[in-house]
Amino acid sequence: MSPDATRNPWIAFRRTPPRATVRLFCLPYAGAGASVFRPWANLLPPEIELCAVQLPGREDRLRDPLFTSMEPLVEALVVQLGGELDRPFALFGHSMGAIIAYELACVLRRTGLPDPVHLFVSGRRGPQIPYRHEPMHDLAEAEFVEKLRRLNGTPEEVLRHPELLAHIIPTLRGDFAVCETYEYRREPALSCPVSVFGGLRDPEVSREDLETWSAMSTGPFRLELFPGDHFFVHACRTSLLATLTADLTRTINLAASGASHPIVHNRPIGEPL
16 A cells, blocks of 8 residues: 555545455545545455545645535545446445445446445434534634534644644534535435444434434345444444455455345344344
């Protein structure tokens, strides 16, 4: 894996083992860049090519114009990633990234491009569930920062550092606008397997919220709950990726054999099937 391995600015870096048979496109949560997926490189098997998606307005794309609504963002992703769909691929997204991944899968199907072989969504209720909180993307700065503090996703040292805040607040406002103005449009159910991950102590996303993803596909559905809060994806990285790898490997092997997908049970991690 190396930075700038491709000229496509929408893929910040990729890990491309010679034996790779499937691509995994990873979409970040609000305010985050592709670097949050860098630690994944050494935890995925050589059959999976890691492609970390870099949205505009962060890290090496800090000067690129931000998106503030879902539809144009997903349309841009379709254009920029369309040439990367020449082998089987899966989508992973956490929180904001989960909805982007779902919408991307829908638009790819609508435009006749290849479908993902598997959809992985994490830390987000199903897209059909309306946004529950008062919008915060257009709050005055002091109130916006206080809301960020309560969400517990931004380090306190950043919140107390005016220069750092000046860099991240526009990105966060744009991302919150994408989430808060998103309107679900009813779509035919996807057909790929869907794996849903959540934190047992996530105060924002309950097990019931996660279960609503089962209506988004006619394919197999798995729900895994991990120890931790909304950002369990960091604390439980190793076990999360072990589960993701097992699910994606099963999908690829079944597709290669021509077999149908078995029923995948809905269970917390550590509970036997």
